[in-house]
Amino acid sequence: MKTNSQIEHQSLEDYLSLKYPMSIYPEDDGGYTVMIPDLPGCMSQGETLEEALENINEARDLWIETVYYSGKKQIPLPSKRISI
Numbered sequence: 001m002k003t004n005s006q007i008e009h010q011s012l013e014d015y016l017s018l019k020y021p022m023s024i025y026p027e028d029d030g031g032y033t034v035m036i037p038d039l040p041g042c043m044s045q046g047e048t049l050e051e052a053l054e055n056i057n058e059a060r061d062l063w064i065e066t067v068y069y070s071g072k073k074q075i076p077l078p079s080k081r082i083s084i
Helices: 012-016 049-070
Strands: 023-026 032-035 043-046
Touching (some): 043 049
Antiparallel strands (some): 023 032, 032 043
């Protein structure tokens, strides 16, 4: 069954093109932690904000690819649409 927070039978490219909101946290000892709340467990870190954003984009792609190819659960839609 299709819900507002999920889409079924889309191509991998469709999923990878979705833009997810991110939570960015500066660390006390330097660097940043970035999370994508809509994708459970999807997080990364970087020494600089640019590095953290590059790393979270790679983590997002790997998260989506892993779930897509496993076929075990659906990939959630972003909780809100954003443009970067």
